[in-house]
Structures are given as structure tokens and as C-alpha cells.
Amino acid sequence: MSGIKAVFFDIxxxxxxxxxxxxxxxxxxxxxxxxxxxxxxxxxxxxKLLEIVRKKGPNFDHHYDVLVKxxxxxxxHQIIAAGIVAYHTTKLGYLVPYPETIPVLLxxxxxxxxxxIISNGVxxxxxxxxxxxxxxxxxxxxxxxxDKMQKPDPRIFRGAVVRAGCRPEETMMVGDDIMNDISxxxxxxxxxxxxxxxxxxxxxxxxxxPDYLIKDLxxxxxxxxx
Amino acid sequence: MSGIKAVFFDIxxxxxxxxxxxxxxxxxxxxxxxxxxxxxxxxxxxxKLLEIVRKKGPNFDHHYDVLVKxxxxxxxHQIIAAGIVAYHTTKLGYLVPYPETIPVLLxxxxxxxxxxIISNGVxxxxxxxxxxxxxxxxxxxxxxxxDKMQKPDPRIFRGAVVRAGCRPEETMMVGDDIMNDISxxxxxxxxxxxxxxxxxxxxxxxxxxPDYLIKDLxxxxxxxxx
Numbered sequence: 001m002s003g004i005k006a007v008f009f010d011i012x013x014x015x016x017x018x019x020x021x022x023x024x025x026x027x028x029x030x031x032x033x034x035x036x037x038x039x040x041x042x043x044x045x046x047x048k049l050l051e052i053v054r055k056k057g058p059n060f061d062h063h064y065d066v067l068v069k070x071x072x073x074x075x076x077h078q079i080i081a082a083g084i085v086a087y088h089t090t091k092l093g094y095l096v097p098y099p100e101t102i103p104v105l106l107x108x109x110x111x112x113x114x115x116x117i118i119s120n121g122v123x124x125x126x127x128x129x130x131x132x133x134x135x136x137x138x139x140x141x142x143x144x145x146x147d148k149m150q151k152p153d154p155r156i157f158r159g160a161v162v163r164a165g166c167r168p169e170e171t172m173m174v175g176d177d178i179m180n181d182i183s184x185x186x187x188x189x190x191x192x193x194x195x196x197x198x199x200x201x202x203x204x205x206x207x208x209x210p211d212y213l214i215k216d217l218x219x220x221x222x223x224x225x226x
Numbered sequence: 227m228s229g230i231k232a233v234f235f236d237i238x239x240x241x242x243x244x245x246x247x248x249x250x251x252x253x254x255x256x257x258x259x260x261x262x263x264x265x266x267x268x269x270x271x272x273x274k275l276l277e278i279v280r281k282k283g284p285n286f287d288h289h290y291d292v293l294v295k296x297x298x299x300x301x302x303h304q305i306i307a308a309g310i311v312a313y314h315t316t317k318l319g320y321l322v323p324y325p326e327t328i329p330v331l332l333x334x335x336x337x338x339x340x341x342x343i344i345s346n347g348v349x350x351x352x353x354x355x356x357x358x359x360x361x362x363x364x365x366x367x368x369x370x371x372x373d374k375m376q377k378p379d380p381r382i383f384r385g386a387v388v389r390a391g392c393r394p395e396e397t398m399m400v401g402d403d404i405m406n407d408i409s410x411x412x413x414x415x416x417x418x419x420x421x422x423x424x425x426x427x428x429x430x431x432x433x434x435x436p437d438y439l440i441k442d443l444x445x446x447x448x449x450x451x452x
Contacts, residue, residue, distance in 0.1 A: 065350075077370065078362070081353030124291075127307030136304070144303065 004191065004224055006114040006164040008141070010151075010175030011126060014195055014217075015101050016133055021094035025087045026050070032086035033068065036079045040071045059122055095132045104217040105138050111226050116141035118160050118173065120150045120180065140164075152184030161188060174220065183208040193220065230417065230450055232390040233334060234342040234367070236377075236401030237352060240421055240443075241327050242359055247320035251313045252276070258312035259294065262305045266297045285348055321358045330443040331364050337452050342367035344386050344399065346376045346406065366390075377403075378410030387414060400446065409434040419449065 012018040030038075030045040038045065045067070052066050064083040068076045108115060116139055119126050123144040130136045143160050145151060161168050168189030175181025175194070178201060182192045186207060194210035195217065203209045212223050238244040256264075256271040264271065271293070278292050290309040294302045334341060341364055345352050349370040356362045369386050371377060387394050394415030401407025401420070404427060408418045412433060420436035421443065429435045438449050 077349035077353045078368070081350045081357055082362075084350065085354055085357045123303035124307045124310065127303045128311055131307055131311045136308075142304070 001191070001223060002225060003170060004113060004172050005166050005170040006116060006141075006161075007108060007172045007174060007220070008116040008118045008143075008157075008160055008185075008190075009139075010173075010177065010181050011117060011119045011121075011129060013176040013197075014174060014181075015135060016095065016097050016129075021091055024094055025090040026053075028090040029064070029083040029087040033064070033079045033083040036082035038068060038072055038079050045071075059125070092132070095129065097133050097135060098217065100216055100218045101135070104220055105135070107221060107226060108224075109138070111224075113224075114140045114164055116143065116160060116164065118143045118151065118156060118175075118181075120145045151180040152187075154184045154187040157185045157188035157190055161190065174217070178203050178208050178210070182210045186210075193223065195219075227417070227449060228451060229396060230339060230398050231392050231396040232340040232342060232367075232387075233398045233400060233446070234344045234369075234383075234386055234411075234416075235365075236399075236403065236407050237343060237345045237347075237355060239402040239423075240400060240407075241361060242321065242323050242355075247317060250320055251316040252279075254316040255290070255309040255313040258308040259290070259305045262308035264294060264298055264305050271297075285351070318358070321355065323359050323361060324443065326443045327361070330446055331361070333447060333452060334450075335364070337450075339450075340366045340390055342369065342386060342390060344369045344377065344382060344407075346371045377406040378413075380410045380413040383411045383414035383416055387416065400443070404429050404434050404436070408436045412436075419446065421445075 009015060026049055027042070027046055030042055030049060034040065034042065034045065040048070048070065049063065049067055052063050056063060056066065064080045068079050072079060105115060117130070121144060123146065126144045127136070127142070130142070141160060141163050143156065143163070145156060149156050157173065161171050164171060169191065172191040172193060173181060173185035176197070178194065182194055182203070185192045192210040193212045193214055195214055197216060212219070214220065214223070235241060252275055253268070253272055256268055256275060260266065260268065260271065266274070274296065275289065275293055278289050282289060282292065290306045294305050298305060331341060343356070343365050347370060349372065352370045353362070353368070356368070367386060367389050369382065369389070371382060375382050383399065387397050390397060395417065398417040398419060399407060399411035402423070404420065408420055408429070411418045418436040419438045419440055421440055423442060438445070440446065440449070
């Protein structure tokens with residue numbers, strides 16, 4: 001297809017592997033906490049941590065405090081700090097784009113297509129990721145939801161189309177999440193591309209089906225004939 | 227002198243150079259925020275940041291939000307995130323002990339003297355520093371104030387002496403701050419050592435005078451005849 005003037009991307013699991021980052025960082029945090037005296041096995045500790053993250057949400061600041069409270073009375077600040085240091089040290093090593101991310105973004109840039117971000121999350125945290133990924137200069141429009149209006153609300157996508165000065169059919173939304181990235185963008189009349197790196201979750205409703213399905217970002221080059 | 231069985235240390239500006247760390251990290255944060263679009267000169271931005279840190283306290287989590295609000299309307303999350311990333315990246319490079327810290331601690335260890343920490347601050351944050359400094363395994367007693375009881379309250383020093391199973395005159399407190407480290411430890415009957423690396427602030431009252439004054443931690447070896 002041609003005539004696309006602006007391509008918008010989700011960040012997490014679209015531009016970099018946040019699943020791998022989270023698992024490696026959390027597992028190393030558990031190991032460090034056990035070395036610092038936490039009385040729990042690695043697997044049980046990891047499962048308990050995931051449970052706490054699910055319960056409290058990913059942006060809660062004290063997952064390790066809650067975890068350590070479960071298993072340990074003594075030395076708790078030392079154990080919490082060991083977990084925090086291991087988590088952040090590991091995270092920095094995994095905050096890298098997918099191997100194809102930068103080559104594909106450069107190729108899109110070369111053809112004059114405008115690039116944007118449409119992301120849910122805490123704005124400063126999402127910007128931190130873009131900066132650490134080295135991607136902060138690639139995007140002409142960065143739209144990060146505040147609490148009030150989040151993906152999949154179609155208004156966030158409509159706003160993005162307006163900001164790019166385009167008609168919806170001249171734009172494309174690329175993401176890994178059927179509900180957040182595809183459903184709302186479909187409603188806004190954008191072209192939609194689902195990146196399904198692993199197993200593909202099937203959309204339940206026809207309205208949530210993406211226009212295109214790709215295995216990784218290189219698939220965009222085929223869709224756009226570049 | 228001899229007969230010392232336990233030596234307690236302050237952390238910040240005693241075991242590592244927190245002044246240098248803070249200045250370098252904050253200056254790099256300001257530079258990064260200017261590069262990301264903050265409309266202020268480097269010196270003015272730095273002075274304003276120091277003012278905000280003084281006003282809000284060092285453990286307030288949103289110094290950069292306040293700073294950016296002063297100078298910038300647009301792109302503010304991007305600018306705040308640029309500052310945070312630069313601050314933390316710089317900080318990691320400066321979180322190293324003074325060159326003499328580990329050699330002196332090892333020497334004390336070899337003579338069988340017990341080592342401890344008596345520090346004000348958020349316990350998890352102080353532990354994070356010890357871990358990143360690589361010092362977490364050196365200390366037999368780590369006492370970090372909760373809000374209720376802080377240096378220079380003599381009770382925190384008396385508690386440390388009890389935990390070490392010593393009489394006060396068998397213990398020593400080493401720190402850079404006359405009020406926080408020397409005054410209270412004097413009251414608890416400990417031997418006191420002021421580390422005065424730069425200019426020496428004179429104690430105002432006789433009760434705040436340290437028993438010993440050293441230029442850096444190597445001075446301890448002379449005092450203890452080791």
C-alpha cells in the first residue's frame with residue numbers, strides 16, 4: 001500500500017522486549033534478595049513477586065517491601081535494597097531496541113514518513129525508556145496517555161491523526177496489543193498493524209481485527225512497499 | 227591509643243564523596259534538560275535546582291518536575307526524563323568509595339576490630355549506597371535512623387554501643403559532621419573522630435569538639451597504632 005504519511009508505534013513489546021527485561025530483572029532481584037538473606041526459594045519468590053505486581057500494578061513503588069514483609073523480619077532494608085540494585089542494574093542491560101527497530105525506523109524516515117508514539121503509562125517513565133533506548137530523536141509526535149485518556153480510547157488516536165495533520169487513512173498504528181493498539185485505532189479509521197512475535201492471540205470481535213499482521217517490525221517494509 | 231573494639235562510620239562524605247557525586251550528577255542533569263529543550267542557562271538552572279533541593283529536602287522525588295515547571299510549558303515530560311536519566315547515569319559513575327576507604331577498613335578488620343555504620347537517611351536508600359559502593363559486607367552493625375530517632379540524638383549512639391557489646395570508651399565514631407556525628411557521640415561517651423577533608427568548620431561549643439581530627443580515613447591507622 002502507499003499514501004501513508006505517518007506511522008505511530010506503541011513502545012513496550014513493540015520497539016523493545018519488555019517481557020524479557022521484566023523477567024530477567026525480577027529474577028535477578030529475587031536472587032540478590034535471597035543472597036542478602038531472604039528466606040524463600042527462587043521459584044516461589046519469583047511467583048510471589050509476580051502476584052504482588054499483578055495485585056498492586058506495575059507502577060507501584062514498593063513491590064519489594066511487600067515481598068520482604070512476607071518472608072523476613074530481620075535485615076529487611078538490606079534485602080529490599082539488594083533487590084532494587086539488582087533490578088535496576090539488570091534492567092539497564094536489557095533496555096535495548098529489538099535488533100530490527102532502528103533499521104526499520106531509519107528506512108521509514110528515509111522515505112519521508114513521519115513517525116510517532118502512542119503509549120499508555122506514566123509520561124516521564126515512558127520518556128525515560130525512549131531516552132535509554134536511544135530512540136528519543138526518531139519521533140515527530142510523542143503522545144503518552146495521562147490517566148484521563150488512555151488507549152484504547154479512540155480519542156487518543158484521533159488526536160494523534162490531527163496532530164500529524166493527516167486524514168486517518170493516511171496513518172498507521174503499529175502495536176502488539178489487540179485491545180489497546182488495534183481496537184481503538186480501528187475505530188479512529190487508522191490502518192492497523194499487529195506485531196505478533198510469539199503466539200498470536202485471536203481477536204474476539206471483527207472490529208478488533210488488524211488490517212495487517214506481522215511477525216516483527218521488518219514486516220512494515222513489505223506492507224509499505226519500501 | 228588502644229583498647230578500641232568497635233569503630234562506627236557515617237556514610238555520606240565519610241566513606242565516599244557525596245558532594246562530588248551530587249554536583250556532577252546535577253550539573254549533567256541540567257545540561258541534558260537544556261539539550262532536551264529547557265530554556266535556561268546552565269549556571270542559573272543549576273543554582274535554581276540547588277534552591278529547590280534546599281527547599282524540598284534531598285529525599286523529595288520530584289525536584290525536576292518543579293524546576294521544569296518554572297521554565298517550560300511544552301515538552302515537559304521529555305525534559306524531566308532527560309534530567310532523570312542523566313542524573314542516574316552520572317551518579318553510578320561516582321558511587322565509588324574514597325581511594326583509602328577499603329584499604330583502611332581491611333586493615334581494621336585484620337586487627338579484629340568490629341565495624342559499624344551509624345547513618346541518617348531513608349534505610350533502603352542508605353543500604354543501596356552501601357551495596358553500590360561494594361561495602362555491604364564490611365560492617366557487623368548497620369544502624370540507619372528511622373525518622374523518629376536520628377543523629378545527633380545520643381540514644382542512637384548508645385544503642386550502637388550496646389549492640390556491639392562494648393563499653394562506650396571501647397568504641398569510636400568517625401564522621402564528617404560536627405553536629406550529627408561528633409556532638410551526639412561525645413554525649414554517649416564514645417571516642418570521636420572528625421574527618422575534615424576540606425576546610426574545617428570549627429565547633430562552636432566545647433562539647434562538640436572531636437577527640438581527634440583527621441584529613442582522611444588513613445588518619446585512623448595512626449590514632450589506633452596499627
